[in-house]
Amino acid sequence: MEPTNIKNPEFFHKVVDCQHACPAHTPVPEYIRLIAEEKYTEAYMVNWDSNVFPGVLGRTCDRPCEPACRRGRVDEEPVAICRLKRVAADNKGDVKAHMPQGPFKPNGKKVALIGAGPSSLTVARDLAPLGYEIHLYDEQKLGGGFMRSQIPSFRLPEAVLNEEVNYILDLGIHTHFNQYVSSLKETLDKGYDAVFVGSGAPKGRDLDLPGRKEADLNVHIGINWLANVAFEHTTKIGKKVIVLGGGNTAMDCCRTARRLGGEEVKVVVRSPFEEMKASPWEKEDAAHEDIPIIDNHVPKSFVVENQVLKGMIFEKVKAEYDKDGKRKLVPVGGADVFIEADDVLIAVGQENSFPWIERDLGIEFDKWNMPTVDTVTFVSTNPKVFFGGDAAWGPKNVITAVAHGHQAAISLDLFCRGESLNVRPSPFVNLVSQKMGIHEWAYDSAVVNDDRYVVPQADKKVTLVNRKKEVELGFDHITGFKEAERCLNCDIQTVFSTDKCIECDACMDICPTSCISFTENADETDLRSMLKVPAANLTQDLYVSDPLKTKRVMVKDENVCLHCGLCAERCPTSAWDMQKFFYNVTKAHTGCASHAK
Amino acid sequence: MTYIKPKFRHPELPKNKLGYSVDHYEGALSTLCAGCGHDSISAGIIQAAYELNIEPHRLAKLSGIGCSSKTPAYFLSNSHGFNSVHGRMPSVATGAAMANRDLTYFGVSGDGDTASIGMGQFVHVVRRNLNMTYIVMNNGCYGLTKGQDSATADQGSKNKSGNVNLFESIDLASLAIELGATFVAQSFSGDKSQLVPLIKAAMNHPGFAFINVISPCVTFNNNLGSTKSYDYVRDHVEATATIDFVPQMQEISVDYGKGTQKNVTMHDGSVLQLHKLAEEWDPLDRQSAMNAVINAKAKNEILTGLLYVNPDAHDLHHMIKTSDHPLNSLTKADLCPGSAILVDINAELR
Ligand SMILES: Cc1cc2nc3c(=O)[nH]c(=O)nc-3n(C[C@H](O)[C@H](O)[C@H](O)COP(=O)(O)OP(=O)(O)OC[C@H]3O[C@@H](n4cnc5c(N)ncnc54)[C@H](O)[C@@H]3O)c2cc1C
Ligand SMILES: Cc1ncc(C[n+]2csc(CCOP(=O)(O)OP(=O)(O)O)c2C)c(N)n1
Ligand code: SF4
Ligand code: SF4
Ligand code: SF4
Ligand SMILES: [Mg+2]
Numbered sequence: 001m002e003p004t005n006i007k008n009p010e011f012f013h014k015v016v017d018c019q020h021a022c023p024a025h026t027p028v029p030e031y032i033r034l035i036a037e038e039k040y041t042e043a044y045m046v047n048w049d050s051n052v053f054p055g056v057l058g059r060t061c062d063r064p065c066e067p068a069c070r071r072g073r074v075d076e077e078p079v080a081i082c083r084l085k086r087v088a089a090d091n092k093g094d095v096k097a098h099m100p101q102g103p104f105k106p107n108g109k110k111v112a113l114i115g116a117g118p119s120s121l122t123v124a125r126d127l128a129p130l131g132y133e134i135h136l137y138d139e140q141k142l143g144g145g146f147m148r149s150q151i152p153s154f155r156l157p158e159a160v161l162n163e164e165v166n167y168i169l170d171l172g173i174h175t176h177f178n179q180y181v182s183s184l185k186e187t188l189d190k191g192y193d194a195v196f197v198g199s200g201a202p203k204g205r206d207l208d209l210p211g212r213k214e215a216d217l218n219v220h221i222g223i224n225w226l227a228n229v230a231f232e233h234t235t236k237i238g239k240k241v242i243v244l245g246g247g248n249t250a251m252d253c254c255r256t257a258r259r260l261g262g263e264e265v266k267v268v269v270r271s272p273f274e275e276m277k278a279s280p281w282e283k284e285d286a287a288h289e290d291i292p293i294i295d296n297h298v299p300k301s302f303v304v305e306n307q308v309l310k311g312m313i314f315e316k317v318k319a320e321y322d323k324d325g326k327r328k329l330v331p332v333g334g335a336d337v338f339i340e341a342d343d344v345l346i347a348v349g350q351e352n353s354f355p356w357i358e359r360d361l362g363i364e365f366d367k368w369n370m371p372t373v374d375t376v377t378f379v380s381t382n383p384k385v386f387f388g389g390d391a392a393w394g395p396k397n398v399i400t401a402v403a404h405g406h407q408a409a410i411s412l413d414l415f416c417r418g419e420s421l422n423v424r425p426s427p428f429v430n431l432v433s434q435k436m437g438i439h440e441w442a443y444d445s446a447v448v449n450d451d452r453y454v455v456p457q458a459d460k461k462v463t464l465v466n467r468k469k470e471v472e473l474g475f476d477h478i479t480g481f482k483e484a485e486r487c488l489n490c491d492i493q494t495v496f497s498t499d500k501c502i503e504c505d506a507c508m509d510i511c512p513t514s515c516i517s518f519t520e521n522a523d524e525t526d527l528r529s530m531l532k533v534p535a536a537n538l539t540q541d542l543y544v545s546d547p548l549k550t551k552r553v554m555v556k557d558e559n560v561c562l563h564c565g566l567c568a569e570r571c572p573t574s575a576w577d578m579q580k581f582f583y584n585v586t587k588a589h590t591g592c593a594s595h596a597k
Numbered sequence: 598m599t600y601i602k603p604k605f606r607h608p609e610l611p612k613n614k615l616g617y618s619v620d621h622y623e624g625a626l627s628t629l630c631a632g633c634g635h636d637s638i639s640a641g642i643i644q645a646a647y648e649l650n651i652e653p654h655r656l657a658k659l660s661g662i663g664c665s666s667k668t669p670a671y672f673l674s675n676s677h678g679f680n681s682v683h684g685r686m687p688s689v690a691t692g693a694a695m696a697n698r699d700l701t702y703f704g705v706s707g708d709g710d711t712a713s714i715g716m717g718q719f720v721h722v723v724r725r726n727l728n729m730t731y732i733v734m735n736n737g738c739y740g741l742t743k744g745q746d747s748a749t750a751d752q753g754s755k756n757k758s759g760n761v762n763l764f765e766s767i768d769l770a771s772l773a774i775e776l777g778a779t780f781v782a783q784s785f786s787g788d789k790s791q792l793v794p795l796i797k798a799a800m801n802h803p804g805f806a807f808i809n810v811i812s813p814c815v816t817f818n819n820n821l822g823s824t825k826s827y828d829y830v831r832d833h834v835e836a837t838a839t840i841d842f843v844p845q846m847q848e849i850s851v852d853y854g855k856g857t858q859k860n861v862t863m864h865d866g867s868v869l870q871l872h873k874l875a876e877e878w879d880p881l882d883r884q885s886a887m888n889a890v891i892n893a894k895a896k897n898e899i900l901t902g903l904l905y906v907n908p909d910a911h912d913l914h915h916m917i918k919t920s921d922h923p924l925n926s927l928t929k930a931d932l933c934p935g936s937a938i939l940v941d942i943n944a945e946l947r
Contacts, residue, residue: 074606447603502815503787503831504815509636513606513607514606533607533611560608572632
């Protein structure tokens with residue numbers, strides 16, 4: 001293999017598994033260390049810069065970082081990255097003082113944002129400090145998008161959401177709430193320099209089954225129903241409730257139903273339990289609230305007697321897989337199943353819907369009625385119109401919407417300044433030695449053995465009778481510290497200097513997880529099999545040195561390195577050093593060096 | 598300084614026949630200097646014990662005094678151990694082995710511990726062919742007492758403070774061959790591919806197995822002009838042969854071709870498979886082994902690999918006809934066989 005080019009920031013970026021997996025590339029280990037030091041305000045600001053909604057995300061994020069966390073490869077469970085974010089948000093001091101302070105000098109450009117969800121709010125935050133006049137439209141009465149209308153208060157208290165939405169609105173955003181945008185053409189005609197579409201995927205799917213029309217009074221589309229609950233148009237539900245669907249919306253529906261008077265709430269899903277789309281922790285929370293999940297049942301019809309919904313009929317199926325692993329649900333035979341219900345909530349997916357976008361504006365739509373959007377710049381085929389969040393490629397999650405918002409903001413800014421969208425700003429990177437003394441490091445190098453800590457919950461006697469009572473209590477200071485200590489500091493990189501190495505083997509011998517080998521060079525496939533423990537995880541890179549004196553090379557498999565620093569402590573010549581790698585995605589308001597020109 | 602080694606290991610570490618992965622053979626975190634050759638040898642011992650499927654509690658580690666003699670704390674923490682007096686490891690080993698012949702004895706010593714203060718003990722344990730492995734971690738100095746020249750420092754070798762050694766060195770390997778050792782090898786701490794099979798072969802040898810391992814002292818004897826530094830050893834090392842230890846019942850898979858191939862079958866059917874690099878050397882012939890060492894020395898080479906082996910040697914127990922069973926397993930009936938036997942014994946003495 002060729003020697004690894006560690007000057008390319010992407011190499012070490014990939015070693016920081018959590019940050020790499022985060023769509024917004026939040027510098028996770030950096031904020032976790034700050035939490036361990038009780039520097040909650042600083043930890044919050046590291047988050048706020050990257051993901052804009054630390055308090056919201058610390059409670060609700062889909063956490064793609066956690067399955068990626070290195071600790072999960074050596075220990076039973078990953079670090080509770082998401083809930084540590086909440087520790088920062090719960091305990092922070094005055095963060096507003098650290099945020100950009102308006103009023104900002106206008107730059108003469110006007111931008112419209114349609115939809116006030118996380119993607120639009122991110123664009124607003126990134127552009128406002130640059131002097132843009134920003135107009136934010138939403139048909140709801142308040143900002144936040146689905147974070148407000150969909151995510152229930154028992155998972156995300158309104159106060160937390162309000163606070164973080166207001167940090168952005170306070171930057172001088174012109175809000176146009178309670179205003180449905182019925183024509184993009186009209187909006188464009190208002191003289192905006194550019195428009196960002198962050199309108200989400202607001203249409204819930206229905207199920208066209210026999211009896212659906214007759215039962216209409218007691219059948220509700222999940223996301224509409226949740227919005228009605230959030231805005232207090234709906235305050236109760238029948239005692240017996242069926243929730244159809246196996247995703248996170250279904251989980252929010254069933255748990256909300258339990259709080260609005262549902263006593264026997266059942267989730268019925270077509271697929272096997274293990275294959276449900278809902279996150280494992282959401283399923284656990286539903287089970288904890290005495291909600292059975294009945295899997296392998298396909299809905300067939302609504303049973304209505306005397307114009308009153310009585311329940312639903314289901315067919316029992318099992319999953320079979322063809323040789324390509326494609327699933328088919330086949331009936332198992334036997335009688336259909338009747339389940340009683342006073343109300344049914346349909347949570348079987350949501351779709352995009354752009355009835356308000358005229359099709360003659362130069363915005364290309366595909367056969368699924370989705371706009372053609374550039375995956376890097378987020379521009380549509382109309383150079384003035386940008387898309388992001390769920391509006392771009394269908395329903396995802398808040399953190400993805402935020403990541404889109406950052407990139408779209410950069411594009412909007414480049415566009416308004418007449419520059420090429422394709423010249424993206426490089427990330428901010430820094431690499432600093434952590435050496436303090438012969439065997440002393442500026443970070444806590446010792447690896448703790450603790451198992452993952454469980455977030456305490458409020459008693460369900462209390463939470464089930466009050467829709468707004470938050471279920472999770474969050475970690476206290478001490479547990480937060482202990483959980484933070486579980487982090488392996490993957491951003492503290494092992495950096496190797498070939499010219500210093502005397503090939504004494506000390507690093508290879510001490511490494512607890514057998515990461516380091518000294519061997520003849522070979523091509524990657526062979527090299528992977530020649531190491532002390534073969535490097536079977538192909539998603540993780542090899543770090544290969546220049547040839548050493550003996551013509552061999554040092555090869556480090558990055559897969560299960562604990563970043564414990566023992567290799568560097570054992571090296572007599574400091575050929576290994578532990579260096580903190582800071583990688584931060586450049587945002588419109590922080591980066592763009594060209595602004596200075 | 599980190600004093601605790603993390604408990605996590607590579608999740609795909611293979612297991613040996615006993616179901617142990619290599620970490621079961623580890624010891625405490627070493628307190629030797631970073632980069633000390635001795636730590637590398639410890640890692641080789643751990644690897645060899647793992648590959649040989651040694652039951653840790655069936656092994657006893659013995660040592661004298663020195664940085665080298667501290668190493669038993671850093672490997673095989675599930676085994677028995679005795680850290681004895683400076684240069685006196687052979688007598689402790691002899692006593693232990695006489696009392697319990699069923700354990701595997703593994704001795705670790707230094708060049709000071711063996712070639713200076715312990716020389717008297719060393720020569721006798723060699724000639725008695727005690728069934729043990731005896732490793733000298735040879736750094737040409739007294740590391741623990743801050744690097745004074747030892748008796749194995751080469752004449753003309755320069756130490757860290759610039760002094761040149763005036764005296765002839767003791768060559769422990771040729772001395773061992775001379776005294777009748779039945780397994781003699783030499784190696785380098787920086788070459789585990791050679792060291793590990795040699796340790797395995799030594800542990801499998803049914804008599805005194807001696808390995809002199811050049812092991813640089815990074816702190817006091819790794820300077821320019823020293824003949825025991827990493828650089829000097831790497832530049833001057835020559836091997837008699839590459840060696841593979843093939844356990845009993847395992848098929849021999851490598852064939853290096855006629856002339857250079859030499860297989861030595863051990864008492865238990867395991868095989869030392871040698872790919873000879875030195876000409877006119879026969880590992881079964883003492884004279885040729887001595888010649889090989891002397892010739893290499895004349896050329897300023899450090900000869901490593903297996904030097905000499907006598908697979909049919911008889912160990913001390915055999916020679917002095919001791920009890921077939923460990924003393925701790927003898928019962929009262931064995932020890933007090935009764936008056937009839939006493940009558941027979943007395944009759945023999947008449
Ligand atoms: C029940 C449910 C629970 C969820 N839970 C989570 C969770 O726990 N964690 C997570 O990360 N994600 C969750 N999500 C997904 C997440 O809410 C979305 O992916 C995210 O909010 C998308 O952000 P966005 O910026 O694309 O816009 P959205 O948040 O979808 O907001 C779009 C806004 O645009 C407005 N709008 C649309 N069209 C117009 C128009 N023509 N004129 C004016 N206004 C308009 C809408 O009213 C809406 O307020 C959940 C989704 C649902 C349905
Ligand atoms: C009876 C006695 N004499 C002297 C000493 C001091 N002493 C400790 S270690 C040592 C030399 C050790 O040298 P070596 O065996 O080569 O070990 P190294 O530290 O080099 O590995 C000496 C002389 C002692 N501990 N005991
Ligand atoms: S920091 Fe060094 S010693 Fe520790 S696990 Fe990583 S490579 Fe191994
Ligand atoms: S410990 Fe240092 S000098 Fe020794 S092999 Fe490793 S990198 Fe090289
Ligand atoms: S003094 Fe020399 S022999 Fe002793 S631990 Fe240090 S390097 Fe090793
Ligand atoms: Mg010594």
